[in-house]
Structures are given as structure tokens and as C-alpha cells.
Amino acid sequence: MEVKARAPGKIILSGEHAVVHGSTAVAASIDLYTYVSLRFPTPSDNDDTLTLQLKDMALEFSWPISRIKEALPESSPLSSTPTSCSVESTKSIAPLVVEQNIPEARIGLASGISAFLWLYSSIQGFKPATVVVTSELPIGSGLGSSAAYCVALSAALLAFSDSVSLDVNHRGWLLFGEKELELVNKWAFEGEKIIHGKPSGIDNTVSTYGNMIKFKSGSLTRIKTNMPLKMLITNTKVGRNTKSLVAGVSERNLRHPDAMAFVFRAVDSISKELSTVIQSPTLDDLSTTEKEEKIGELMEMNQGLLQSMGVSHDSIETVLRTTLKYKLASKLTGAGGGGCVLTFLPTLLSGTVVDKLISELESCGFQCLIAGTGGGGAEIFFGGSS
Numbered sequence: 001m002e003v004k005a006r007a008p009g010k011i012i013l014s015g016e017h018a019v020v021h022g023s024t025a026v027a028a029s030i031d032l033y034t035y036v037s038l039r040f041p042t043p044s045d046n047d048d049t050l051t052l053q054l055k056d057m058a059l060e061f062s063w064p065i066s067r068i069k070e071a072l073p074e075s076s077p078l079s080s081t082p083t084s085c086s087v088e089s090t091k092s093i094a095p096l097v098v099e100q101n102i103p104e105a106r107i108g109l110a111s112g113i114s115a116f117l118w119l120y121s122s123i124q125g126f127k128p129a130t131v132v133v134t135s136e137l138p139i140g141s142g143l144g145s146s147a148a149y150c151v152a153l154s155a156a157l158l159a160f161s162d163s164v165s166l167d168v169n170h171r172g173w174l175l176f177g178e179k180e181l182e183l184v185n186k187w188a189f190e191g192e193k194i195i196h197g198k199p200s201g202i203d204n205t206v207s208t209y210g211n212m213i214k215f216k217s218g219s220l221t222r223i224k225t226n227m228p229l230k231m232l233i234t235n236t237k238v239g240r241n242t243k244s245l246v247a248g249v250s251e252r253n254l255r256h257p258d259a260m261a262f263v264f265r266a267v268d269s270i271s272k273e274l275s276t277v278i279q280s281p282t283l284d285d286l287s288t289t290e291k292e293e294k295i296g297e298l299m300e301m302n303q304g305l306l307q308s309m310g311v312s313h314d315s316i317e318t319v320l321r322t323t324l325k326y327k328l329a330s331k332l333t334g335a336g337g338g339g340c341v342l343t344f345l346p347t348l349l350s351g352t353v354v355d356k357l358i359s360e361l362e363s364c365g366f367q368c369l370i371a372g373t374g375g376g377g378a379e380i381f382f383g384g385s386s
Helices: 063-071 088-099 104-124 146-160 178-196 202-209 242-255 257-279 285-309 314-324 351-361
Strands: 002-014 026-037 049-055 059-062 129-135 212-216 219-223 230-235 330-333 340-344 365-371 380-384
Touching: 002 285, 002 330, 002 340, 026 146, 026 202, 026 257, 049 063, 049 104, 049 340, 059 063, 059 104, 063 088, 063 202, 088 104, 104 129, 104 146, 104 178, 129 146, 129 178, 146 178, 146 380, 178 202, 202 212, 202 219, 212 257, 219 257, 219 351, 230 351, 242 257, 257 285, 285 330, 285 340, 314 330, 314 340, 314 351, 351 365
Parallel strands: 049 129
Antiparallel strands: 002 026, 002 380, 026 129, 026 212, 026 365, 049 059, 212 219, 230 340, 230 365, 330 340
């Protein structure tokens, strides 16, 4: 039996950085996915290994089940109760990762492999299987690739557990129920903690449930919208250190507390207005155009405030100048300092203009992706390829 799960990436529409200082942020899922397929061998296969294949990187890691049993404490998997990876378990998993001799250029994958081993053994126990991962999301660019990986992995593992009840004969992609999604989200968050230490929970929540969320002071509110937004996502391919960028904003706040308080308050207002516009009913083409104009203006204002926080970058400014020539609104998404830039593509914008813009951005060495926002979350597909 084989199951495939998919989970979407995410973008921050407004509020990055300011959210750390109490402002509201709005995030949305995008229709770019990470896929995880899980297959258990048949008795005739005579296979007693756990294999993880990262197809996009042409990498494969495998462990004899006997080696995993030897390294990890013997315990019954309890898929219905998400548990954190303890310090002792982290130490036990480390040799299993080291033994794989990860290429130096890919050493950043170690935490993702650790998360895989923890989630797999916790949910499925010590069973042989082959897990294959593919993704449409660039890694480390602020589009929630690690969260989508953890969500899709958790969904696939839970699909073959006693904790969820799914119709294995269903044809096509199958949605989880609300209780199952909550379980997927909690397990994915445990995986994210292994990878990132102290994640906010925004990325895995958006990836699990899809659509959009509003986030403020640790409180998440899911937003339902019937207005899908189309975005051009430009990956500058410039790496950035999220921790140092966050620290830089905090230092600027200490130096200029009064001015920065106004900046954070303005961002909060932008996020609240954006969520109101997105959720308001669209009656006709005219109201759609008006709403899209407001969204573009709010994005531009948010970008100006992000620049005042000191988190822009030459590569981001190049994208902004280029898209401005086409009268399109853009803003960085995520930490800034490189990473990705969002450009809002209005409904009536011609495909020819988009093609010209993409050509110009790609000539600068950037990668361009077009994505819809606010789609579905984690889904399951039983059987062969979909």
C-alpha cells in the first residue's frame, strides 16, 4: 500500500518583523507544494530498511531497522499524542544522522533528517518503509519549505496510523477532517522544533490548514477568503541570516523607541486593513478592481515600513525597481535581507506583461515562480502516482 501527501508553502502578506513587537501579521498558503510518498514493503520484498529519498537533490539515506532499534529507546508509537523530541532522544538520533555521511554542501539537511527519524519512529514505530520527498518550493527562501516538509511527512505517516480514519478507496486528493488536521499540525510543529529550535508555529499552521491566517501576540486566527490572489514570487537567491535580521530590528527599536513604535503601529493597521479587504464580499468586477488596488497600496506601504526597519537589500531593491516600471506593487516576504519578493498580479493584467517582467527579472539572475494564494492545506492521495 502506498500513500502520497502534499502540503503547501506560505508567504507573509504583511507584518513580518513587526509581529515580533506585537503587531498583526497576515500569512497565506500558496499553490506550490512539497510531496511525501510513503510505501511499506510486502513480505515478498524481503526489505528490512527505512529509506529516505530526497529526489530533487538525488540523495538517499537508509538505515537497517535493527540499527534504529539499537539507537532509539524501545517504545510503542503513540500517534495520537504528539510528543517533543527530548534531549536524550536528540542525542540518540544524532549518530544515525552522522553515519549517513551527508555531503558537506548539504550539511544543513541534518536537522531535517533528524526530524524525519523522530516523526517516523514516533508515529509508525520500527517498520521498514521507503519515503520519497519532492518539492516545488526552493529551500531556505522564506516560503515555508521546512514546514511543508514536516506537514506532508506527518500527514503521510498518520494516514497509515490508528489515529485517523480515512477512506483508502477514495479516488483523487482527499482532505483531512478538522480533528485529523489538528493532529497533523501538532506533529508537524514538533518536527519544526527539531529543525528551527523555537518556531512561531505560523508556517506549519498555514501549511496544514491552507487559506490564510492572522497572527498577533501568539494568537492565530484562520481567515476564510473567496478572493484568491495571484503573486509573482521572485527568489533573489541571496541567503540571509534570519536571527541577525530580527536582532537588527530590535536594536533599531532600542535606539529609536518612539519612532519605531509608530512604525509597528502602522504595520499593525496595514495587516488589519488587509485582512478586512480580503474577507469582504466581492460583488462585481469593479469591486474586485478596487480591492486589488487597495491590496497593492497596502503592500507598497508595508514595504516602505520594512525599508525603515533596515531589512531590505540591494537584490530586493532591484526587484522593486523592475516591477515598478510595470506599475506593479511589490514587497519582500519573510526575513528580508535577500530571500523572496512578492509582486501582486491583478486579475486584468495581461500575460504578455507578466512574461516580459519575468524575462527581465530572470536576466538579473533571479528565479521567478507564479503562485495562487489561499488554497487548500494538507491532502492525501491513496494508491499510485497522482
